[in-house]
Amino acid sequence: MAYVMVDVEADGPIPGDYSMICFGAVIVREGLDHVFYGRLKPISEKWIPQALAVSGFSREETLGFDDPKAVMESFALWIKENANGRAVFVSDNNGLDWQFINWYFWHFTGGNLFGHSSQNLGSLYKGLVQDTFKNFKHLRKTTHTHHPVDDARGNAEALLAMNAMGLKISL
Secondary structure: OEEEEEEEEEOOOOEOOEOEEEEEEEEOOOOOOOEEEEEEOOOOOOOOHHHHHHHOOOHHHHOOOEOHHHHHHHHHHHHHHHOOOOEEEEEOOHHHHHHHHHHHHHHHHOOOOOOOOOEEHHHHHHHHHOOOOOOOHHHOOOOOOOOHHHHHHHHHHHHHHHHHOOOOOOO
């Protein structure tokens, strides 16, 4: 089993109507050296400039990104090669990140290797410290830049720190 930390940047709030622009994923294990990065060509004519601006890309740049089907097929292969069994999806904002990854997997590959569930990093921390008002973000080492690999790596660092604090995860 492997925890896969994922971060998504999109040009709007929901998949299908809007597009996932890029995403990063990191296998959560010491070294954090198994990384995936995908940049996807938009699937819709709709986009919200303020949402796209978070990614740092222009609409014109995104139109030259990779075919979403090819990216999702590559991501599925990467998961199979690196997860050593069941892959568990973890994200800082799984409400957004999960819906895009799930929709894109089903739409472009016919299935989702993560199954039908995801884990929220913030909720895991709140449970660990037994305080729903606490935030995990101080546990990141990598600066949060909105580049999805940086953000996934920082969140993976936080999950490793939670493991050292007593959160039982299988690494």
